Amino acid sequence: MKLFSGQYLYLFSVEFILFGIYYLLLSTLPIHIIQIDGTLATVGIVMGIAAPIAAMLIPISGYLIDNWNDKKMIAIGLAFNIGSLLFMPLIKLPVFFVLVDLTRRFGTATTSTATRSRILEIVPQTKRGEGLSVFTTSHNLGTALMPPIGLYILDRYGFTGVTIFCILLILIGLIIVKLLDEPSKFIKDDRRDLNKTLSISKFKQSLRLKTWIPPLTLLMMVLAFFGCLTFIPLISEERSIPNYYSFFTVYGLTVFVSRLFVGKFSDRYGREIIIIPCILMCSLAMVVLAFSYTLTTLWVTAVMFGVGWGCAFPTLLALASDYSFENAEGQTQSIMSASFSIGTALGGAIIGLVSETFTFEVSFLVLAALLMLTLLIFSLDFKSQYLIKTKR
Numbered sequence: 420m421k422l423f424s425g426q427y428l429y430l431f432s433v434e435f436i437l438f439g440i441y442y443l444l445l446s447t448l449p450i451h452i453i454q455i456d457g458t459l460a461t462v463g464i465v466m467g468i469a470a471p472i473a474a475m476l477i478p479i480s481g482y483l484i485d486n487w488n489d490k491k492m493i494a495i496g497l498a499f500n501i502g503s504l505l506f507m508p509l510i511k512l513p514v515f516f517v518l519v520d521l522t523r524r525f526g527t528a529t530t531s532t533a534t535r536s537r538i539l540e541i542v543p544q545t546k547r548g549e550g551l552s553v554f555t556t557s558h559n560l561g562t563a564l565m566p567p568i569g570l571y572i573l574d575r576y577g578f579t580g581v582t583i584f585c586i587l588l589i590l591i592g593l594i595i596v597k598l599l600d601e602p603s604k605f606i607k608d609d610r611r612d613l614n615k616t617l618s619i620s621k622f623k624q625s626l627r628l629k630t631w632i633p634p635l636t637l638l639m640m641v642l643a644f645f646g647c648l649t650f651i652p653l654i655s656e657e658r659s660i661p662n663y664y665s666f667f668t669v670y671g672l673t674v675f676v677s678r679l680f681v682g683k684f685s686d687r688y689g690r691e692i693i694i695i696p697c698i699l700m701c702s703l704a705m706v707v708l709a710f711s712y713t714l715t716t717l718w719v720t721a722v723m724f725g726v727g728w729g730c731a732f733p734t735l736l737a738l739a740s741d742y743s744f745e746n747a748e749g750q751t752q753s754i755m756s757a758s759f760s761i762g763t764a765l766g767g768a769i770i771g772l773v774s775e776t777f778t779f780e781v782s783f784l785v786l787a788a789l790l791m792l793t794l795l796i797f798s799l800d801f802k803s804q805y806l807i808k809t810k811r
Contacts (some may be wrong), residue, residue: 422546429595430534431557436592437530439561440585443569451578457513468517470764473524474757480529481753484536492533494596497589499526504586508579528756536748539740547740552682552733559675632797633739638758639793640701643786644728646766654779658712666721673725681730690738693730698794700727705787709780
């Protein structure tokens with residue numbers, strides 16, 4: 420079976436549009452909230468509260484992806500985004516953005532969970548790591564291209580222009596979704612049979628530790644990594660580091676290049692051999708960042724983050740798929756999406772609170788320690804799985 424089929428490219432395009440809009444709004448929505456008399460606290464509430472609430476709803480979409488129709492769930496997630504965008508220009512009280520941002524985030528998580536689930540169905544099982552790692556480069560392209568476009572449109576045409584541009588992109592995405600194959604009857608029948616035969620014993624098996632290792636690891640890495648990304652500009656301004664915005668360029672290029680190769684490596688040699696050094700590298704990056712006072716050390720941090728996070732994210736998605744029950748990819752990936760959402764919300768909050776009480780250095784060192792604890796848990800689970808395999 421060919422890896423990069425037409426269906427793969429359709430899904431890649433939808434994911435690029437989805438996350439392009441996500442990062443475009445991440446750069447323009449806070450500015451708009453300030454423009455309509457919001458405060459920095461309001462921005463924090465809007466951008467922070469919606470994510471964990473959406474995370475609690477995401478498993479519902481995972482169930483529907485597995486037991487109904489993943490193609491329709493991709494379209495429904497995009498439709499949620501359109502619905503939220505239609506209301507955004509009409510809001511005059513900044514706090515009401517919490518509701519529309521919740522809708523948007525739920526729609527984004529639903530579509531992205533469904534696209535990953537479909538990717539895992541169409542790529543060969545022996546190439547899941549490669550399929551997911553290349554697929555997630557769509558996020559990097561969205562990060563690199565869309566925020567500057569969004570800021571240009573905001574400056575030229577206002578926030579209404581931004582929302583119109585986003586809606587047009589989503590409509591293109593919906594047209595692409597029409598080109599996706601329908602789920603086969605065989606798969607649908609299998610899912611019905613799975614629902615009928617799912618027993619209490621299988622439910623208990625799903626609660627075993629190893630099933631929760633990938634989402635727990637992802638949660639801790641996102642919490643640390645995205646928390647730091649949020650505060651890179653503030654740290655750099657406080658420490659008078661010139662041209663600090665180049666951090667994001669170095670980071671983006673490193674992630675993009677590393678993801679082109681890591682998937683094939685993880686398929687051949689195993690997921691854990693990638694994830695363990697990645698956790699360690701991100702933990703060390705926290706320590707370097709804690710004591711970064713020059714542009715050079717900031718670049719070193721960017722490369723370490725780029726390799727660590729860039730390689731770990733798709734590999735953790737593949738590992739979660741390896742642990743998943745047959746025909747339960749949607750539910751598995753929805754839990755990963757929920758972990759991602761919670762981590763993005765809590766990371767900035769933890770660094771902000773610890774830094775207010777102590778310093779930025781202390782907050783980064785705390786996160787480095789949490790990652791080392793995560794590494795210990797992951798390594799112990801990996802060792803136990805290895806011992807079980809060797810005994811067999």
